[in-house]
Amino acid sequence: MSTLAETGLLAGRNLRRFVKSPQLVADSVMFPVILLFLMLLVFGELVGQASRGAYIDRLAPVIVLFSAAYGAVGTGVGFFADLRGGIADRFRAMDIGRLPVLAGRIAADLARAVLVGAFTTAVAYAVGFRFSQGPLAVLAFFAVVAMFAWIFLWLAVVVALSASSEQAVSGALNTPVTLLLFLSSGFVPVEQFPGWLQPVVRANPLSLAGDALVGLSSGGAVLVPVLFTAAWAVAATAILAPLAVRLYR
Amino acid sequence: MNGGGVEVEGLRKVFGDKTAVDEVSFTVEPGAVVGLLGPNGAGKTTVINCLSTLLPLDGGRASVAGHDVAGDPSGVRASIALTGQFAAVDDVLTGRQNLVLFGRLLKLGKAEAAARAGELLTGFGLADAADQPVKSYSGGMRRRLDLAASLVVSRPVIFLDEPTTGLDPVGRQEMWDVVASLREKGVTLLLTTQYLEEADRLADRIVLIDDGKVVAEGTPGELKKQVGGQVCEVRAEPPEDALRALRGKVDNVEESGGLIVVRDADGGTLADVVAALRERGVEADDIRLRRPTLDEAFIALTGHERKETAS
Structure with missing residues (x-):
């Protein structure tokens, strides 16, 4: 059987798991949505006055990206459970490739990230977020979400493969995801960070992908932030994917 | 296949x-x-x-x-x-x-x-x-x-x-x-x-x-078989009497779980056991010869008891 067909079967299994776990679905959707309303309430007024345009145009993309990165914690924990529960060993002892097990996980969770992202976007729509750049830009918007999720999914897989406990997996993923969120230009404009922090905030993939999403939804620079986000994705793939395959051998 | x-x-x-x-x-x-x-x-x-x-x-x-x-x-x-x-x-x-x-x-x-x-x-x-x-x-x-x-x-x-x-x-x-x-x-x-x-x-x-x-x-x-011959089991009340009667008369005697057990036994051992018990006037409820269980084999072959008991 081809790698692609095996990947498809295993991705189908993971998606099915997700859909059948109401708690997981609720958890991956609720937190980003709560965060969206919270930030809008707390910072909406404040930042709205300081920056051009409505805060929601800036905030919604960041929340969508955060939901993707946050979902990767679930990926790590779920994959870790597979590894410890024995089903990963069953796959390894079967005459199927090693890559499909990883790729099936990534593919399913990529689809999940886009679905959750679409849901979060829909919620944001209800509070004033709008696409104004045409249907192609909407597609590109979600392509960037997927590209961003891709980075964190590989990170999650590598963490799951090297961790010793489930707590270690979520701990090792939650911290960087939370840091990236608050050190991004999503909640607060770059200019309002202390000078020494600004380069970090600018290089943050969440800021870069956020800029790209803002460009694709309400207008602004698109090409440069998309290229930078792609650079992050390529770098993550080059480092993390071979590492994951090696760890899973 | x-x-x-x-x-x-x-x-x-x-x-x-x-x-x-x-x-x-x-x-x-x-x-x-x-x-x-x-x-x-x-x-x-x-x-x-x-x-x-x-x-x-x-x-x-x-x-x-x-x-x-x-x-x-x-x-x-x-x-x-x-x-x-x-x-x-x-x-x-x-x-x-x-x-x-x-x-x-x-x-x-x-x-x-x-x-x-x-x-x-x-x-x-x-x-x-x-x-x-x-x-x-x-x-x-x-x-x-x-x-x-x-x-x-x-x-x-x-x-x-x-x-x-x-x-x-x-x-x-x-x-x-x-x-x-x-x-x-x-x-x-x-x-x-x-x-x-x-x-x-x-x-x-x-x-x-x-x-x-x-x-x-x-x-x-x-x-x-590798563990040795058969095992002779003696059931008597109280077991201590039987143990005293057999000590010195037959080899490999021990008490195990309320029974007197003679390891590496054969038909001759059985006769010795019966004779030794009669000599001391100990009445046995049951005397039998059996093959060792795998539990006993395990102890004999590895030198220690298994950590978990078979149920």
């Missing part, structure tokens, strides 16, 4: 500074059932994991169904089914969805995989629960599903790692029946167990392993 056996020669596996498996050698003839018997931590699972290509060998060589484990892992994987210690099934999916998934991964077509899943679910008494999520299954049902998943396509060699650990007596009996039916089909089986009774009952040959080393090998009968 005599697709070949298992040959293990000088197998070594080291984790850090601990040698988990040390120069282990044994053979499973095609169609035979061999039991790897040993206490917790003896290295049984490590041996199985090496043979099923989950762990690389650190020394020695092994072949499964004619495929070298190190040189042709893919050939090995295509010849084996592995049922590990944990039920390696997806607990969110239903039993049927699990079996269809494994069938499809094992290159069955869609319809074929569905048909095979139905057959196995019926065969393993899971038809009623087929469309329930595995989460709702009992421990025994999970194990049966796990084993069914290993049998989706027929393989000449099957590894069963502690197939009955954690099962209640009913679950264990069901598992034993499955093993018996596999044996009838001529499948080569290597199973690990901590239960002497189980090895005695299921296996043609037993490889006793302790602390990573093979300490004895043979048929259950041969192992019992």
